[in-house]
Amino acid sequence: MKIITSIDEMRQYAAKLRKRGHTIGFVPTMGALHAGHISLVEAAAGENDRVIVSIFLNPAQFSPNEDLDAYPKPLKKDIKMLRTTKKVDCLFNPAANDVYPDGYATYVELQNSMVNCLCGATRPTHFKGVTTVVSKLLNITRPDRIYLGQKDAQQAFILMKVMSDMNYPTTAVICPIVREKDGLALSSRNAYLTPEQRNCAPIIYRSLQMAESMIELGERDPEIIKKEMRRKIKEENLEIDYVEAVSSGDLKPLEKLSGRVLIAAAVFIGKTRLIDNTIIDIQ
């Protein structure tokens, strides 16, 4: 596994792969890798000749009051984990100064309701940072396919919309959420949890499972489902950021559930904000 930190070198490396006729699968990450990230690597390796993973803790997607400084940065462990897969050809690990040099001022922004709902309601500049850095990474690596986790469903749908609007030829592949045995969705932020908090955390997934059951039993009123989910999460005395049921893909609100539906929740366990979701096809 080659490790590249220079943007120019990364661009040249990717260009050389393309010139040789290799397809490129790209997995953008912020590091603090876990089995969820590795599932993206596996998917990329299965569909492309070469796999490029980026580790870049993107300051542009954190607001000043968020956890940029506290975010785990176990780079050596990450590198070892990627090497162990034997499926990564190149790790791109640029410095923040190179990605955002002095005087940096260009942003790629989706300007519709998709960025204001769900996580966007409490993180108003977050997705602007995400769409900007991913556009930059696409310009540098020019992959055939990009691998995104359903765990960050809103991010994935926003990136798909931006890539479509901006005419990027890259195909987005959304991979399923990977969970602990007790249902907790894998997240780099799970590392913040105390053992006690860790014990409460699976309630988020259980509330989603409950929503799935309610829908299977015929419930189509999003307000009733959201109310029950909130009640469930409150059993562990957790603070709810949001519980939502929206149209999957465009994240539009629904008066009555139908079609492909995204049920998503963001919950504070202490100071740690965790998100989870499920996508349900309603016939």
Next chain:
Amino acid sequence: MKIITSIDEMRQYAAKLRKRGHTIGFVPTMGALHAGHISLVEAAAGENDRVIVSIFLNPAQFSPNEDLDAYPKPLKKDIKMLRTTKKVDCLFNPAANDVYPDGYATYVELQNSMVNCLCGATRPTHFKGVTTVVSKLLNITRPDRIYLGQKDAQQAFILMKVMSDMNYPTTAVICPIVREKDGLALSSRNAYLTPEQRNCAPIIYRSLQMAESMIELGERDPEIIKKEMRRKIKEENLEIDYVEAVSSGDLKPLEKLSGRVLIAAAVFIGKTRLIDNTIIDIQ
């Protein structure tokens, strides 16, 4: 000369050129071509294996009160002019509906003072439209070099900044202003001028020449130069939008002229707004 209207077909055509090892020179235009555009084509043909020209009258860079509808659209004449050069391999002429389909919502924006000064002061959303459409065209054609006219110097510098910020590998080449014999800078908007207005129009260039002379004679105070230019332009009773002397490249205001300086003017002749500029290296 191949004419392509489909975005997908354009992408495939450009990809095929790259796969064959050809370098691509790209000339983005809004049509209503004149010798200024042709000079960009000539420059592109001299430095690249293949030349792609786009004609796309970009609605996103016109505000509702501007001249989008009135803008000349002599497509047949444009095609003939491009064919006559024998240097254009492909004309890309997409439909507005394809470039901005229903629900389109992504914008690439330079968010610094470069977009607020000069033409940006009176056209606040103009450059957002320019940087968005050119980013899209770069994603579709992925050229080695893009050719921009110095006539739209602010646009050229803004695009260079965006391409650098966004890590596009494309090199920008800025080509000199092409002028009529009496000094009027070629512009598609010159077609709006009545014969009488056309007679006044060269005063803009003469005011720039006067600025050049003043600088050559040692004047370094931008206020004095701007005042004299305004006085000169007023000789023809024209309405001045702006006369500015700024640092070339980053468009920063200057208290004292030094280094590479952009002297630029925007003037209304009747309802027609014309721009012109000169770039001067001060030792």
